[in-house]
Amino acid sequence: MTMLAEAPLKNAVPTDQELIDFVVREARLIDQQRFDEWLDLYADDAFYWMPLEWNQTDPRLTCSLMYEDKLLLSIRVERLKGARTFSQKPKSRCHHVLQTPQVDSRDTSANRYVTWTPMHYIETRLDEQTLYAAWATHHLSVEGGKLRIKLKRVDLINCDAAFGNIQLFM
Amino acid sequence: MTRYAGNAAAIRALVREQEVHRDVYVSEEVFQLEMEHMFPNSWVYVGHDSQVPNAGDYFSTTIGTQPVLLVRHTDGTVKVLHNRCPHKGTRITSETCGNTGKFFRCPYHAWSFKTDGSLLAIPLKKGYESTGFEQSHAATGMAPVRHVRNYRGFVFAKINDGGLDFEEFFGESLSSFDNMIDRSPVGQLKVAGGVLRYMHNCNWKMLVENQTDTCHPMVAHESSAGTVVEVWKKAPPGTKKPMAVEIIAPFMSPYEFFENMGIRIWDNGHGHTGVHHSIHSDYSAIPGYFEKMTAAYGEERAKAILSENRHNTVYFPNIMIKGPIQLLRHFKPIAANKTLVESWTFQLVDAPDMLLERTLMYNRLINAPTSIVGHDDLEMYERAQEGLHSNGNEWVNIQRLYSPDEVGQTNVTTNGTSEWPMRHQFRAWTKFMTMGM
Numbered sequence: 001m002t003m004l005a006e007a008p009l010k011n012a013v014p015t016d017q018e019l020i021d022f023v024v025r026e027a028r029l030i031d032q033q034r035f036d037e038w039l040d041l042y043a044d045d046a047f048y049w050m051p052l053e054w055n056q057t058d059p060r061l062t063c064s065l066m067y068e069d070k071l072l073l074s075i076r077v078e079r080l081k082g083a084r085t086f087s088q089k090p091k092s093r094c095h096h097v098l099q100t101p102q103v104d105s106r107d108t109s110a111n112r113y114v115t116w117t118p119m120h121y122i123e124t125r126l127d128e129q130t131l132y133a134a135w136a137t138h139h140l141s142v143e144g145g146k147l148r149i150k151l152k153r154v155d156l157i158n159c160d161a162a163f164g165n166i167q168l169f170m
Numbered sequence: 171m172t173r174y175a176g177n178a179a180a181i182r183a184l185v186r187e188q189e190v191h192r193d194v195y196v197s198e199e200v201f202q203l204e205m206e207h208m209f210p211n212s213w214v215y216v217g218h219d220s221q222v223p224n225a226g227d228y229f230s231t232t233i234g235t236q237p238v239l240l241v242r243h244t245d246g247t248v249k250v251l252h253n254r255c256p257h258k259g260t261r262i263t264s265e266t267c268g269n270t271g272k273f274f275r276c277p278y279h280a281w282s283f284k285t286d287g288s289l290l291a292i293p294l295k296k297g298y299e300s301t302g303f304e305q306s307h308a309a310t311g312m313a314p315v316r317h318v319r320n321y322r323g324f325v326f327a328k329i330n331d332g333g334l335d336f337e338e339f340f341g342e343s344l345s346s347f348d349n350m351i352d353r354s355p356v357g358q359l360k361v362a363g364g365v366l367r368y369m370h371n372c373n374w375k376m377l378v379e380n381q382t383d384t385c386h387p388m389v390a391h392e393s394s395a396g397t398v399v400e401v402w403k404k405a406p407p408g409t410k411k412p413m414a415v416e417i418i419a420p421f422m423s424p425y426e427f428f429e430n431m432g433i434r435i436w437d438n439g440h441g442h443t444g445v446h447h448s449i450h451s452d453y454s455a456i457p458g459y460f461e462k463m464t465a466a467y468g469e470e471r472a473k474a475i476l477s478e479n480r481h482n483t484v485y486f487p488n489i490m491i492k493g494p495i496q497l498l499r500h501f502k503p504i505a506a507n508k509t510l511v512e513s514w515t516f517q518l519v520d521a522p523d524m525l526l527e528r529t530l531m532y533n534r535l536i537n538a539p540t541s542i543v544g545h546d547d548l549e550m551y552e553r554a555q556e557g558l559h560s561n562g563n564e565w566v567n568i569q570r571l572y573s574p575d576e577v578g579q580t581n582v583t584t585n586g587t588s589e590w591p592m593r594h595q596f597r598a599w600t601k602f603m604t605m606g607m
Contacts, residue, residue, distance in 0.1 A: 050540065052364050061523060063364040063515065063530045065540045071401070072414055072535075078397045079542055085393035087549035162367035162510055163539035165548055 003028060005037035009145055014113060016103045022147045023115050023138050027096035030169050035077040038169070039070070043141065043148040046070055050154045050170070065159070065166075076169075087167065092125040094168045101138075112150070113140045121170045133157040134170055174199050178604040185596045187577075188569035192558040194599070195373040195566070201506035203603060208487065209234030210329035211602040213339045215489045215500060216240050218516070219248050219323045220360040221267060226285060229267045232502055233327060237261060238315060240325060243285045244272065250315040250327040251287045255279075256308040274312065287312035322351050323359055332606050334438070342581055343440035346483035350493035352475045354518035355466035359496065362517035363530045367510060368539045372551035374488060374509040375595075377501045380547060381482040381490040382443050382591035384428035385570070387421045390550050394542040395421035413454075417532050418543065420449035431481065431586040435579065439486025439598030441591045445583050448481035450494040456524045484591065486598045495529050499537065507555050513537035568592040 006025065009018055022041075029038040042048075049059055050066040059067040068076075079085055101117040117136045122129060139151040154170045174180050174197070181203070184191040193200050214233045221229045222242040229240045230253055237253040239262070253261050255276040262274050262283075273290050274283045282290040289311035292298065303309055317328040319336045324347055326336065333339070351359055370377065380386070387395065398418045402411070432445030444450070463472035480493050488501040496516040501509055513533050517526045536543045558566070571588035577597075584590055 052366065052534075060527050061363065061530065063366060063534055063538075065366075065534065065538050067534065069412075069414075071412065075394075075397050075401050076542060078401055079393050082393045082397060084396075086390070087393070087545040160367070162369045164369045164371070165545050166540045167545055 003032075005029060005034065006041065006146060009142065009147065012142070012145075013108050014140075014142060014147060016106075018147070019103055019113050019115055019140060020101045022140065023101040023117055023136070024098060026138075026149070026152075027098055027119070031094055031096055033091075033093075035080060035169075039073060039077055041147075041149055042070055042073065042152075043143060043150050044070055046073075046149050046151065048073055048152050048154075048169070050156070051159055054159060056159075065156075066154075080168075087165065090126065092123055092167045094124070095122040096120070096170075097122075098136075104137075111141045113147075114138065115140070119170075123166060123168055125165075125167070130164070132166075132170065136170070172199060173197075174203055176607065178607040181603050181607070182600055185600045186565075187574070187593070188572050189565040189567050190596055192564050192566060194596075195375065195555065196506055196558050198506045201373075201503070204503070205234040205236075207605070207607065208599065208602045209236075209503075211333040211605045212487050213317075213319070213326040213328045213334075213336055214487065215485065215498075216250055216318075216325045216327050218359070218361045218514070219320055219325055222248060224269065226269045226271050227267070228263060228270055228285075230263050230265070233315070233329060234503060236329070238327070239263060239312075241270070241285050248318070248320055248325055249286050250318045250325070252313045252315065254312070255281060256289070256311055256313070257281050262312065283312050287314045321347060322357075330606070333602070339438055340440065340485070341437040343436040343442075343483070343485065346442055346480055346491060346493055349475060349478045349480065350491060350496055350516075352467075353463075353493070353496065354521055355462045356520045358519040359516040360519055361514060362526055363515040363533070365515075366513040366533055366538050368513070368537065368544060368548075370509045370511055370548055370551060371507055372509060372548075372555040373506055374501045374503040375599075376551045376554060377499075377509060377511060378484060378486075378488060378490070378595060379592045380551075381484050381499075382433060382441065383589075384431070384433075384443060384587050385425070386550070387428070387449075388424065390546045391421045391543055394546055395419060398422075411454075413528055413531055414535060416453055417528075417535055420452070421543065423449065425587065428586045432583050433586050433588055433591060434583045435576075435581070435590060435594055437580045438601075439595040440484060441594060442480045442483035443586060443591075444479050444481030445586075446479070448479040448494070450481065450492070451479045453494075453528070456522050456528070458522050459525065462521060484595070486595055487602070495532050496525070497529060497533060497537075511537070568596070 026041055048068050052063050052065050097120040099118040101115040104114045104116045106113050115138045119134055121132045134154050134156045137153040140147050141150050184194050217229050217240040225242050225244050227242045239251045239253045241249050243249050260276055260278045280293050284290050315327040315329055319326050395418050399422050402415050431447055433443050434445050435441045483491050490499045498514045500512040515529045515533050568589045571585055
């Protein structure tokens with residue numbers, strides 16, 4: 001059965017379980033390559049951040065692997081569909097294994113909820129399969145009765161290593 | 171079976187005027203000869219002196235596949251040392267960079283060395299008395315690379331004694347470094363922002379050639395830059411063009427744009443694209459920057475510096491710089507089919523931070539292992555590395571806009587889609603491979 005991309009919140013303020021379910025669903029949409037629905041989970045002013053440095057604090061004057069707004073994320077999603085996207089012929093597939101997300105902070109008055117999720121991420125294409133270990137930090141807000149991602153930060157355990165292509169989303 | 175070792179004629183036969191044999195990309199033997207001859211005969215980029223500002227600071231890197239250290243000696247000069255203990259061969263440092271204080275100390279047996287590499291002390295030294303130790307290789311300490319040149323902060327080294335001197339090797343090509351450095355109001359650059367490291371399963375020369383290959387962007391990057399153009403078309407009229415779109419969209423420029431941009435050829439394989447304009451020409455002005463440049467240089471000189479639009483300057487053998495956005499890519503050979511690409515960025519000292527912000531955005535959008543533009547390119551290199559194993563055709567074509575008159579010409583400009591830079595690089599390759607063979 002196809003999972004619904006998102007479940008409506010029962011009340012104005014999300015429960016811890018609703019935050020956890022949201023983070024788990026986000027990973028599942030990536031694994032199922034439902035990228036348009038995945039992108040809808042992001043607020044219009046959202047950023048997806050994958051630091052290059054251990055404990056990086058600045059995305060602006062320190063380089064990152066990714067620091068992308070919704071426009072750049074939507075370009076990635078469109079590119080994956082392209083007839084001449086040769087690096088995706090054949091396509092990559094990916095697989096998330098999440099530890100149960102932990103709710104690190106709930107600030108109802110600021111409408112900001114932060115979760116922390118250790119994970120293993122596997123990306124594969126042709127005969128190659130690569131395992132990455134990372135922590136995902138989600139900064140979530142309620143917009144129009146739905147949870148939205150304001151910031152997703154993915155800290156790779158080996159963020160400063162030399163990688164080959166990483167083509168999908170952690 | 172060895173085909174090429176000690177056989178200069180066989181090596182010369184790999185490079186023809188209009189094509190090169192696939193063994194220059196796939197043969198491990200040719201790769202080993204590059205490490206043994208071509209890299210040691212050339213002036214190879216080591217690092218930038220802002221990475222080692224204080225006495226005792228070191229940075230660990232490679233020349234070809236040989237591990238070396240760039241170090242700031244106590245007298246303030248920079249030295250390049252082979253990174254191995256003269257005793258058992260142990261690599262002296264394990265961190266990529268750090269400060270060693272007044273001396274290096276080998277972690278295995280505590281032999282110590284001054285920061286110019288000379289032997290300082292050995293524990294229980296009396297064990298070497300009357301053994302003739304003074305005449306040993308070990309007694310000389312950590313071997314320094316003897317030919318080192320710090321050009322306005324950029325440090326190059328040549329391992330062999332033979333070959334060309336620094337000025338002869340680079341000739342007029344240093345003008346691209348000058349322009350990049352002069353873009354700072356105080357004429358100074360600083361390594362900043364962190365280095366992107368991207369592993370490529372292909373030969374290092376494929377990356378070097380790609381830097382002046384202007385017939386690939388609108389084809390290979392249609393997937394990334396073409397999508398940017400299409401997505402941006404849907405933005406509501408009047409929306410301010412984001413920096414990211416300014417950076418990626420010009421990769422889709424038509425053939426005429428690249429033909430007219432021009433290519434300049436210097437000596438010894440060096441050259442650049444973007445004589446007249448480039449994909450960096452139409453970036454928005456950074457507030458406050460031109461005023462700073464005018465105050466520092468006067469308006470006429472400031473305009474002259476900033477009107478240079480050099481796109482990619484390739485320094486033979488294995489770096490490329492982008493002056494207008496202060497970026498250096500280092501193509502580090504690991505094996506015939508493996509290359510580590512390091513993309514370094516520089517801050518213009520005393521210029522607005524926004525310039526560094528744009529440089530870093532360029533670097534992560536184009537040169538990161540997570541970059542969609544990088545994915546386009548690596549896919550092509552890896553397909554070529556695989557395809558070259560076909561025996562159906564053993565040659566790679568580099569003939570576009572070839573003319574027999576070009577041989578021996580330097581300091582000239584030509585059509586921006588010419589493969590002359592590739593032919594020029596391979597002429598230099600033959601010269602430095604066979605020099606002294």
